[in-house]
Amino acid sequence: MPAPDPRILAQSLPRTVVGIDEAEVRAFADELDDLARELVALSRRGGSLAQAAVDDATYPTVATMHTALRDAMLLEVPSDLLPLVSGASTAGTGPAVDAMARSLATSDSPHAPPRLLARFFVYEAIRLRLLVAAWAAPAFDMVGGTEADIDAMAERALELLEGEAALGADDVRPLLLFHAAAAMLFARYMSDRAEALRHVGEDLREELRMQARLKTALRSLRLPESVLLENALADLLGQTRRDLSTLKRRHALALSDLSRQAMDQRVSRSRRALRADPARWPTRRSPALFDILRRTLAGPPEPVADVAG
Structure with missing residues (x-):
C-alpha cells in the first residue's frame, strides 16, 4: 500500500474551530517539505530517527518538530477547545496516522518522501504514547529513565513491525500493534532497570527519587x-544546561514570544515560587493534552515500587 501524502494533515486541520488561516496551513505544508528533504537525507545515510531528533545542526526541521510535539503535550488547551480535544483523545487514533501506519506494511520505495514522512509521524505517535506512560507515574523517572530512552524505544518498536504484512490487514488497527510492541519494550526496560537498581547504593536511589519528584513538579507547571x-535546574537533574538562545530555538513553541529578559524574570520568579507554598507555583490553569491523555489511556505496570519506594 502506498504511503498517504502527509499533507492531508495540513489540509484536515480544523481551521474554523481553532482559527488557523490558509497562510498557516501553507506554512505547515512548506515545513513538511523541509521535513521530507531531511528525512530522505537521513534515510540515505542509514541514520537513526532518535539521533536525528536531537541533532538540530544537521536535521533542524526534524529536531524542531520532535521537540514541538513533546512540548505540545504540556501546553494548556484553551477552554473552548477542551471538548474537541477530549473527544479526539477518547476516540483514539485518527484515520490519517492509522493510514500512515498501514502503509508501512511493505518495504517498497524505502527512500520515497511520502513513506518517510509517514514513518516519522508513526514514530512520533508511538513516542508520544510512551511519554504519557512514562510521565503518568514517577516509576520511570525513579529508575533513571530519560526521554532519550523513550525515543530509542519508539524507534525500536517501529523497526520491529515495519514491513510486516499484518499491518495492511483490513481487520487490524496497525497503530495499535505498534503501541503494543512499544508497551512490551517499556515493560522490559522497567524490569531491567529495576533489577539493576537492586545492586546500587541507597545514595543513588535517593538521588533518583529526588529527581523524579522534581521532574513531576516541573511537568505540572505552565509550559514556558x-x-x-x-x-535552570539541569545540574540537579543530571542534564546538560543550555544557553537561553539555544533553549529558545529548540523550544520555540514554549519560548518564541519571550525576550531574554522575560525568560530570566520567569526563571527567578519560578525559583522563588517553588521554594514556597505549592499553591503559589506557576501551574497550569487549564488541562494540557498530557492531563487529558493520562486519564484516558492506561499505562503499563510499574514493577519498581519495591526498589525505588
Whole structure:
C-alpha cells in the first residue's frame, strides 16, 4: 500500500474551530517539505530517527518538530477547545496516522518522501504514547529513565513491525500493534532497570527519587516555566544546561514570544515560587493534552515500587 501524502494533515486541520488561516496551513505544508528533504537525507545515510531528533545542526526541521510535539503535550488547551480535544483523545487514533501506519506494511520505495514522512509521524505517535506512560507515574523517572530512552524505544518498536504484512490487514488497527510492541519494550526496560537498581547504593536511589519528584513538579507547571526551570535546574537533574538562545530555538513553541529578559524574570520568579507554598507555583490553569491523555489511556505496570519506594 502506498504511503498517504502527509499533507492531508495540513489540509484536515480544523481551521474554523481553532482559527488557523490558509497562510498557516501553507506554512505547515512548506515545513513538511523541509521535513521530507531531511528525512530522505537521513534515510540515505542509514541514520537513526532518535539521533536525528536531537541533532538540530544537521536535521533542524526534524529536531524542531520532535521537540514541538513533546512540548505540545504540556501546553494548556484553551477552554473552548477542551471538548474537541477530549473527544479526539477518547476516540483514539485518527484515520490519517492509522493510514500512515498501514502503509508501512511493505518495504517498497524505502527512500520515497511520502513513506518517510509517514514513518516519522508513526514514530512520533508511538513516542508520544510512551511519554504519557512514562510521565503518568514517577516509576520511570525513579529508575533513571530519560526521554532519550523513550525515543530509542519508539524507534525500536517501529523497526520491529515495519514491513510486516499484518499491518495492511483490513481487520487490524496497525497503530495499535505498534503501541503494543512499544508497551512490551517499556515493560522490559522497567524490569531491567529495576533489577539493576537492586545492586546500587541507597545514595543513588535517593538521588533518583529526588529527581523524579522534581521532574513531576516541573511537568505540572505552565509550559514556558517548565522548560525554563528544567534547564535552570539541569545540574540537579543530571542534564546538560543550555544557553537561553539555544533553549529558545529548540523550544520555540514554549519560548518564541519571550525576550531574554522575560525568560530570566520567569526563571527567578519560578525559583522563588517553588521554594514556597505549592499553591503559589506557576501551574497550569487549564488541562494540557498530557492531563487529558493520562486519564484516558492506561499505562503499563510499574514493577519498581519495591526498589525505588
